[in-house]
Amino acid sequence: AQKVTQAQTEISVVEKEDVTLDCVYETRDTTYYLFWYKQPPSGELVFLIRRNSFDEQNEISGRYSWNFQKSTSSFNFTITASQVVDSAVYFCALKMDSSYKLIFGSGTRLLVRP
Amino acid sequence: EAGVAQSPRYKIIEKRQSVAFWCNPISGHATLYWYQQILGQGPKLLIQFQNNGVVDDSQLPKDRFSAERLKGVDSTLKIQPAKLEDSAVYLCASSPRASGSDHSKNIQYFGAGTRLSVL
Numbered sequence: 001a002q003k004v005t006q007a008q009t010e011i012s013v014v015e016k017e018d019v020t021l022d023c024v025y026e027t028r029d030t031t032y033y034l035f036w037y038k039q040p041p042s043g044e045l046v047f048l049i050r051r052n053s054f055d056e057q058n059e060i061s062g063r064y065s066w067n068f069q070k071s072t073s074s075f076n077f078t079i080t081a082s083q084v085v086d087s088a089v090y091f092c093a094l095k096m097d098s099s100y101k102l103i104f105g106s107g108t109r110l111l112v113r114p
Numbered sequence: 115e116a117g118v119a120q121s122p123r124y125k126i127i128e129k130r131q132s133v134a135f136w137c138n139p140i141s142g143h144a145t146l147y148w149y150q151q152i153l154g155q156g157p158k159l160l161i162q163f164q165n166n167g168v169v170d171d172s173q174l175p176k177d178r179f180s181a182e183r184l185k186g187v188d189s190t191l192k193i194q195p196a197k198l199e200d201s202a203v204y205l206c207a208s209s210p211r212a213s214g215s216d217h218s219k220n221i222q223y224f225g226a227g228t229r230l231s232v233l
Contacts, residue, residue: 004156037224043203044117045157045224091156100145100209100220101170104156 002027004094006105013082014113021077021108023092029053031097034068034075039089039107051075082112116140118225120206126231132194135228139187139208145169146183147222148191149205157205163189196232203227 003026013019025034036048049059051068059066063080079086089109093102119138127133139146145164149157160179162170165186174181178197183189193200207222 035221042226043229044226045205045207047221047223050221093156095220099170100147100162100222101159102157102222104158106154106156 002029002094002096002103004092004103004105006090006092006108008108009106010109010111012111012113015084016081018078018080019082019110019112021079021090021092021110023075023077023105025073025075025092025094027094027096029096029098033095033097035093035095035102036066036075036077037091037093037104039091041088045091048077079110082110084112084114086110087112118206118208118223120204120225120228122228123226124229124231126233127196128233129198130195132192133196133230134190134192135204135206135230137189137191137206137225139189139206140223143208143210143223144186145209145220146189147207147209148181148189149207149224151203151205151227153202160191193230196230198232201230201232203229 005024032053034051037045038048039045056068065078067076089107091107092105095102121136125133147162148160150160151157160174161181163183166183179193181191205224205227207224209220209222
């Protein structure tokens with residue numbers, strides 16, 4: 001069975017701190033895709049990144065970086081120098097190669113205080 | 115490019131009443147999804163359309179939920195009759211059609227959702 005676990009329910013940091021959101025996934029498939037979405041208070045899920053299972057290179061985009069480790073089935077997301085606008089719920093999701101369906105974790109609520 | 119449009123944004127009904135939600139996907143996107151997001155949880159897929167055909171409705175409670183996408187563009191999700199446990203945000207998403215079996219390009223883009231409260 002496929003599953004995504006985001007053990008951190010809520011994280012609170014002060015602006016400019018670095019913060020890492022954890023994501024652990026379970027699948028027996030060899031080809032799959034991992035995603036991160038941001039859900040601000042407006043409610044819309046905003047796509048942040050997609051990685052496929054064959055590409056373990058870490059990725060950096062501005063203040064955002066992602067660490068994919070197949071050995072530990074983890075796909076962690078780090079925000080460097082956090083800002084108040086980063087406050088949102090962040091979801092990690094898994095998709096099998098054979099399906100369009102996204103399997104979401106339960107989300108991590110990030111609060112960045114000024 | 116316009117995003118996924120959903121209406122209404124909020125709906126409050128009493129149990130046993132009926133309700134309908136509307137979604138207009140991104141122009142040209144062949145695949146449309148409806149997700150249910152209960153408070154404190156991640157979204158869960160209810161139904162997926164490819165053009166106007168249903169691809170996956172295995173998680174749709176068919177005794178009370180129905181959905182259609184008659185012309186392969188916009189879609190309607192209906193609940194009849196509503197139960198208290200249907201209180202949730204209903205999210206619509208769309209994605210471009212992937213060629214053949216290539217699912218790698220399939221990114222889902224979401225609307226802002228409809229927040230339903232059943233009293």
